[in-house]
Each structure stands twice: as C-alpha cells, then as structure tokens.
Amino acid sequence: MAANPEWYRTPFEILNDLGITEPQDIDIEAIAEDCGATIRYLPLTGCAARIMGYKNRAIISIDENTRRPRQRFSAAHEVGHWMRDRGQLAFKCGSESFVREWSAENPETRANRFASDLLLPAKMFRAKAYKLPVTFETVRQIGDIFCTSLTATAIRLVEYGDLPAIIVCNGPRRREWFIPNGEVRGKIFLDARPGKGSIAEALLRGDRSDIAPREVRSDAWFDHRNAANYWVHEDSIPVYDGSVLSLLWWKDETQLIQIDNDIEARGAWRSDYRRDD
Ligand SMILES: [Zn+2]
Structure with a gap:
C-alpha cells in the first residue's frame, strides 16, 4: 500500500482531535468540516455518494433518498477518499461498493475501512458489544446506537466481538x-x-x-x-x-x-x- 500523504489523519486521530468519546457524538458533518469537506444532501442518480475536491476543500454529495445510517456511512467513506486519495479524479461511489468491497486491496476497500474506523471505533464498539451473540439482531441493536448500516456493523461485530x-x-x-x-x-x-x-x-x-x-x-x-x-x-x-x-x-x-x-x-x-x- 502507498504511504499516507502528509495531510492524512487516522480516524482515531480525527476523533481524538475533536474530543469525541461517545457514539452519539460522532457527528459526520462536523467531522467532514474538520477535514475540509462540506457534506450536502441532494437527489443523486447513478451513485450513492460522490466527492469533488479542489486544493484543500471538497464537497461531498450524498443521495438524500437513502436511509440515515447509509448516508452516514457513505459520507464517512467519501471522507476516507478525501484523506487518502486526494488529487485523483473525483470519486463516484455506488451502493454495491459499500456491500461488496471489503477484502480486496483497493481505494474502495480502504475508504470502507476508514469509514468503519470512524463511525464504529474499536474502543467504543467493544464496550457495547461485550459478550453479545453474533446475530443480526445484535447488529441491529448496535447499529441503532451508532446509527450505522448493517454490513459495516456486522463486520465490526465479528472483528471486535468476544x-x-x-x-x-x-x-x-x-x-x-x-x-x-x-x-x-x-x-x-x-x-x-x-x-x-x-x-x-x-x-x-x-x-x-x-x-x-x-x-x-x-x-x-x-x-x-x-x-x-x-x-x-x-x-x-x-x-x-x-x-x-x-x-x-x-x-x-x-x-x-x-x-x-x-x-x-x-x-x-x-x-x-x-x-x-
Ligand atoms: Zn468510494
């Protein structure tokens, strides 16, 4: 994997810089602003989210016709592109990326990993998932706390459950x-x-x-x-x-x-x- 650019901060560092320690304080709009990106919601066709950047500023567009957990994940995924892949062509990301791109080594997978580290941080997640059964019922319960999508929350439950x-x-x-x-x-x-x-x-x-x-x-x-x-x-x-x-x-x-x-x-x-x- 290529070395991180100088502006890169890990999700852990971003949360730390903003003093965020509780799931309900993971405000994706505020976090994106802190990273130089403004989130806007509008009807999109052909993709779930996209990002257009110029110099140190970016606009992240999120499809307003999707559910809130998906919007948050899409936004965090675009912040991930912005932190690492800045300077490349604009990204357009489809719903299928959020479900399918989890194991290969590519920009989509990296943006998904970034999003889950940002929205489902290890320490906060472990505290909520302790000894819970590995079922989609548990995934829904935890997803409600963190306001996160099913796939991302389920992966976290496997990775950080006991x-x-x-x-x-x-x-x-x-x-x-x-x-x-x-x-x-x-x-x-x-x-x-x-x-x-x-x-x-x-x-x-x-x-x-x-x-x-x-x-x-x-x-x-x-x-x-x-x-x-x-x-x-x-x-x-x-x-x-x-x-x-x-x-x-x-x-x-x-x-x-x-x-x-x-x-x-x-x-x-x-x-x-x-x-x-
Ligand atoms: Zn993407």
Missing part, C-alpha cells in the same frame, strides 16, 4: 468476501460456497421459508474431516442485489480447538486446503 466468528458475503454466482476474527483465523477454512442445510444456501435459491438463526451442521460450511459431527451457529439474511450475508459463530472455543486438533493430526491436509484462503 466470540469466535466469521462473516461471509455470497453473491448470486460466487463468494464475494469473508472476514474471520482472530479466534478463528487459521483454524478453520470455508468451502467455496455454502452447502445444503445452511440458511444461506436456501436464501441463494430464493427460498425464504425458514431463515431463523439456528445451529447448522458444520459440513454445510466447512470441509474438514469430521465436519458432519460439529455444529456452527448461522444467521443469514438477503442483502443487496441477490447477495446473502452470513454470520457464523461458536459459543466457545472448545469446538474449534477440537477441529484444530483434527487438522493437526493430518498436517498435509492443512497445506492442501490453504488454496481456498
């Missing part, structure tokens, strides 16, 4: 991205697509008849030796454009340790499986 968890986004034809937290990384590996018995597989087929969060067999998601003997909690919901977001989590580490031991017992298998990582 339980072993993975979030996966499957598009209609392929997996878009997945993010494991530190408790899971390197211990268990996802199949390319969710299998039969998972809620996500049904949703991708358009079957919404039974989407309540529940335990599903581990082999619906993971291909490890005794996958059929294990269970994982799944909560999946349809999101943008036929995509499905899934939260997968374990109540404690015991099962993961067991799986890890299985894998250790077959060392060669692990190196094979890394292809999917």
Whole structure:
C-alpha cells in the first residue's frame, strides 16, 4: 500500500482531535468540516455518494433518498477518499461498493475501512458489544446506537466481538468476501460456497421459508474431516442485489480447538486446503 500523504489523519486521530468519546457524538458533518469537506444532501442518480475536491476543500454529495445510517456511512467513506486519495479524479461511489468491497486491496476497500474506523471505533464498539451473540439482531441493536448500516456493523461485530466468528458475503454466482476474527483465523477454512442445510444456501435459491438463526451442521460450511459431527451457529439474511450475508459463530472455543486438533493430526491436509484462503 502507498504511504499516507502528509495531510492524512487516522480516524482515531480525527476523533481524538475533536474530543469525541461517545457514539452519539460522532457527528459526520462536523467531522467532514474538520477535514475540509462540506457534506450536502441532494437527489443523486447513478451513485450513492460522490466527492469533488479542489486544493484543500471538497464537497461531498450524498443521495438524500437513502436511509440515515447509509448516508452516514457513505459520507464517512467519501471522507476516507478525501484523506487518502486526494488529487485523483473525483470519486463516484455506488451502493454495491459499500456491500461488496471489503477484502480486496483497493481505494474502495480502504475508504470502507476508514469509514468503519470512524463511525464504529474499536474502543467504543467493544464496550457495547461485550459478550453479545453474533446475530443480526445484535447488529441491529448496535447499529441503532451508532446509527450505522448493517454490513459495516456486522463486520465490526465479528472483528471486535468476544466470540469466535466469521462473516461471509455470497453473491448470486460466487463468494464475494469473508472476514474471520482472530479466534478463528487459521483454524478453520470455508468451502467455496455454502452447502445444503445452511440458511444461506436456501436464501441463494430464493427460498425464504425458514431463515431463523439456528445451529447448522458444520459440513454445510466447512470441509474438514469430521465436519458432519460439529455444529456452527448461522444467521443469514438477503442483502443487496441477490447477495446473502452470513454470520457464523461458536459459543466457545472448545469446538474449534477440537477441529484444530483434527487438522493437526493430518498436517498435509492443512497445506492442501490453504488454496481456498
Ligand atoms: Zn468510494
């Protein structure tokens, strides 16, 4: 990744400079002004947000016909472009960027990471998410506190929650991205697509008849030796454009340790499986 320009401040530094310590004080308009950008709301077609900058000033335009959490995220995403990608062509950012661009290394992903660090800062988030189950119900509760969109809040819950968890986004034809937290990384590996018995597989087929969060067999998601003997909690919901977001989590580490031991017992298998990582 290119070095940060001299005007760059991290989201942590920006919040610190403004003395913001509580979720309700994360005022995106004031923060953008502090960074030299004015936010305006108007009807936009063809994109959810855009930024036009000249020298040290920028105008961020946000589609007035979207919900407030999405507007805030779009605005914070544009501030992210402004802090890092200033001097490049103006950016126009579509709704799909906010759902799909989370794992590749590109300006859209970096702007999304910037936005979530700004709107869902680690310390404040951990205080609110402590020991809560990794479900979209929890995501909605926390999203209400921080006034943030579903995808961004769900990723945060996986990253900063206390339980072993993975979030996966499957598009209609392929997996878009997945993010494991530190408790899971390197211990268990996802199949390319969710299998039969998972809620996500049904949703991708358009079957919404039974989407309540529940335990599903581990082999619906993971291909490890005794996958059929294990269970994982799944909560999946349809999101943008036929995509499905899934939260997968374990109540404690015991099962993961067991799986890890299985894998250790077959060392060669692990190196094979890394292809999917
Ligand atoms: Zn963008």
